Amino acid sequence: MSEPIGGIKKSTSTHARRVIAYIVLIILSILCLFWFYILLIYATRSNGEIQKGITFIPSTHFVENFKNLINSSQPVFQGLRNSLIIACSSALLSTYFSTLTAYAIHVYDFKLKKFIFTFILMIMMVPTQVTVLGFIQLMTKMNLINNFIPLILSLIHISEPTRHSLIS
Numbered sequence: 001m002s003e004p005i006g007g008i009k010k011s012t013s014t015h016a017r018r019v020i021a022y023i024v025l026i027i028l029s030i031l032c033l034f035w036f037y038i039l040l041i042y043a044t045r046s047n048g049e050i051q052k053g054i055t056f057i058p059s060t061h062f063v064e065n066f067k068n069l070i071n072s073s074q075p076v077f078q079g080l081r082n083s084l085i086i087a088c089s090s091a092l093l094s095t096y097f098s099t100l101t102a103y104a105i106h107v108y109d110f111k112l113k114k115f116i117f118t119f120i121l122m123i124m125m126v127p128t129q130v131t132v133l134g135f136i137q138l139m140t141k142m143n144l145i146n147n148f149i150p151l152i153l154s155l156i157h158i159s160e161p162t163r164h165s166l167i168s
Contacts, residue, residue, distance in 0.1 A: 086148055090155035097156065 042050060044062040049055075069076060105117055139150040
């Protein structure tokens with residue numbers, strides 16, 4: 001007879017925890033999305049309206065601001081294209097190499113398997129900033145400055161240990 005009562009208490013406390021978790025997640029989501037809303041509101045305002053202070057009501061200058069963006073001297077769309085190329089290339093290559101490494105570590109049995117996995121975890125603890133200067137010197141010696149290759153390689157290098165530990 002005590003078993004159903006315990007079961008009811010357990011499900012009630014689980015339900016209460018779940019409700020609290022959802023409330024916290026909804027509040028955090030609203031806090032994160034709030035700044036995107038402010039970004040969109042400010043995209044519709046003129047310089048003078050922006051300087052007046054914060055407001056939550058959109059203005060009527062969105063088309064004018066977009067025309068100014070397109071006709072500006074800054075190559076915005078070229079920058080977006082370059083970012084897309086670098087992000088997609090590094091994501092694809094990083095996923096490819098990480099998958100290969102995780103597969104090899106997980107499937108094959110060899111003597112240094114535990115050591116390699118531990119070594120990968122140790123590499124994750126080294127801050128990326130420590131390796132940047134050496135990477136720049138290496139890219140300079142290889143004459144790979146002023147193109148996309150060092151950017152793509154550096155992003156693969158940065159995300160590689162993280163992906164290894166997540167996959168395996």
